[in-house]
Amino acid sequence: MPIDPALLPFGINLLDAPLFTEGKAHEAFRLLRRERPVPWHPGTERLNGFWSLTKYEDILHVSRHPELFISSKGIVGAGLRDDGGYVPIRPGDGGISLITMDPPRHVKMRRLVNKGFTPRAVNAMEPSIRKVTNEILDRVASRNECDFVLEIASQLPLAVICGMMGLPQDVWPLMFELTNSVLGAGDPEYQSEVPEEVRGSGEAERQTSMGGEMRMLGYFAEIIEQRRREPQDDLISILLEADVDGELLTQQDILAFCFLIILAGNETTRNAISGGLVTLCEHPEERARLQADMSLIDGAVEEILRWTSPLHHMSRVATADTEIRGQKIASGDRVIMWYPSANRDEDIFPDPYRFDITRSPNDHLAFGIGEHFCLGAGFARKEMRVMFEELFRRFPDIQTAGPPDRLRSTFINGIKHLPVTFTPAR
Numbered sequence: 001m002p003i004d005p006a007l008l009p010f011g012i013n014l015l016d017a018p019l020f021t022e023g024k025a026h027e028a029f030r031l032l033r034r035e036r037p038v039p040w041h042p043g044t045e046r047l048n049g050f051w052s053l054t055k056y057e058d059i060l061h062v063s064r065h066p067e068l069f070i071s072s073k074g075i076v077g078a079g080l081r082d083d084g085g086y087v088p089i090r091p092g093d094g095g096i097s098l099i100t101m102d103p104p105r106h107v108k109m110r111r112l113v114n115k116g117f118t119p120r121a122v123n124a125m126e127p128s129i130r131k132v133t134n135e136i137l138d139r140v141a142s143r144n145e146c147d148f149v150l151e152i153a154s155q156l157p158l159a160v161i162c163g164m165m166g167l168p169q170d171v172w173p174l175m176f177e178l179t180n181s182v183l184g185a186g187d188p189e190y191q192s193e194v195p196e197e198v199r200g201s202g203e204a205e206r207q208t209s210m211g212g213e214m215r216m217l218g219y220f221a222e223i224i225e226q227r228r229r230e231p232q233d234d235l236i237s238i239l240l241e242a243d244v245d246g247e248l249l250t251q252q253d254i255l256a257f258c259f260l261i262i263l264a265g266n267e268t269t270r271n272a273i274s275g276g277l278v279t280l281c282e283h284p285e286e287r288a289r290l291q292a293d294m295s296l297i298d299g300a301v302e303e304i305l306r307w308t309s310p311l312h313h314m315s316r317v318a319t320a321d322t323e324i325r326g327q328k329i330a331s332g333d334r335v336i337m338w339y340p341s342a343n344r345d346e347d348i349f350p351d352p353y354r355f356d357i358t359r360s361p362n363d364h365l366a367f368g369i370g371e372h373f374c375l376g377a378g379f380a381r382k383e384m385r386v387m388f389e390e391l392f393r394r395f396p397d398i399q400t401a402g403p404p405d406r407l408r409s410t411f412i413n414g415i416k417h418l419p420v421t422f423t424p425a426r
């Protein structure tokens with residue numbers, strides 16, 4: 001049953017994907033920040049109710065108290081009222097993935113996997129990231145148009161993350177398809193495996209997501225077996241040798257990590273790159289500044305991240321009665337941290353609705369903050385930087401040739417397709 005609009009704060013339903021896809025979310029957040037920054041959002045028969053956090057400082061507070069606001073009861077959306085006792089390993093629903101782990105185990109696990117994601121590891125990958133970027137651009141260079149998402153933005157994160165995991169190139173398209181099924185499950189375009197008459201429904205979303213998850217886990221279970229027999233120089237082989245407190249990681253630990261990393265590494269960075277191009281095309285003066293002086297790229301990447309907030313939210317559950325901004329939060333209540341709102345918070349960012357590639361300071365929360373701060377932030381930043389450097393070097397006049405086709409989601413600020421035109425490179 002739909003939520004009675006009279007129960008919603010100012011009638012704003014933050015679980016309604018069109019609010020985001022039709023570009024109305026920022027107005028809604030601006031109103032909430034001003035009038036009711038910690039509103040209660042009622043649940044439905046299926047979903048829990050939750051407190052929405054719209055202010056930067058409140059999100060900071062919650063993220064920095066992982067003992068009081070835990071991740072292990074799920075970090076995506078409102079969560080199901082009754083999960084039937086199912087203990088999944090996918091990131092959204094609790095269980096044993098790094099992103100849904102609480103201290104103290106989280107700290108130990110994080111220390112273990114951190115080694116592959118240090119600034120040094122990221123810098124060492126730069127030449128191969130640049131090489132792959134140019135190979136991707138080579139594939140469209142003789143043409144004058146393409147789908148920027150399918151042919152460019154999605155290809156780099158896919159190559160980087162699959163490369164790290166040692167996955168053969170012939171399965172990369174399958175990984176692209178399955179990550180779309182899991183994280184884009186609410187969009188009818190990715191519901192091709194369910195009967196046509198139910199597409200667009202909550203049930204279609206559930207089936208699509210579960211189907212994608214099962215196929216992905218099945219695939220990784222096989223790869224893990226192969227690596228046990230024949231270790232390679234890749235992340236999966238390293239994890240097979242790794243231990244926490246003297247105990248080797250379990251099959252479930254490794255499966256969960258593979259599952260998390262393939263999702264987190266692909267969907268977000270792809271959208272940051274596509275969203276970045278859309279934003280730069282919509283702000284020609286800032287784009288011209290950047291193209292005239294590419295040494296401004298690091299600031300531009302940060303501003304793109306602030307502006308686009310590739311993930312709309314993460315959520316937590318309170319473990320004790322507490323208060324946020326004077327609002328009582330009961331033990332067991334869920335809070336959702338809305339990053340696009342924090343990233344336009346007037347108390348933190350002067351003139352927050354201005355896209356400014358030299359904004360400083362720019363302490364946006366696009367990667368979260370605190371204990372669960374994005375493990376892959378260094379890779380994401382590097383991929384964005386290299387992509388825009390090479391893209392503007394080779395196709396300086398690239399332009400959007402139509403509106404972005406946005407993903408129907410309240411979790412991911414996704415773009416599924418983006419037509420672009422450019423002068424073919426020599």
Ligand code: HEM
Pocket residue numbers: 063071075098099100110161260261264265266268269272309310311314315365366367368369371372373374375376377379380
């Ligand atoms: C622009 C791209 C990206 C964005 C916006 C993004 C955003 C985020 C956010 C907001 C979190 C915090 C989760 C929380 O607090 O509950 C997170 C965590 C995480 N991200 Fe990213 N991410 C991006 C790219 C990547 C990449 C490229 C990888 C892997 C190569 C990655 C792997 C992870 C992992 C493993 C975590 C969990 C960390 C933990 O729980 O300790 N992310 N990301």
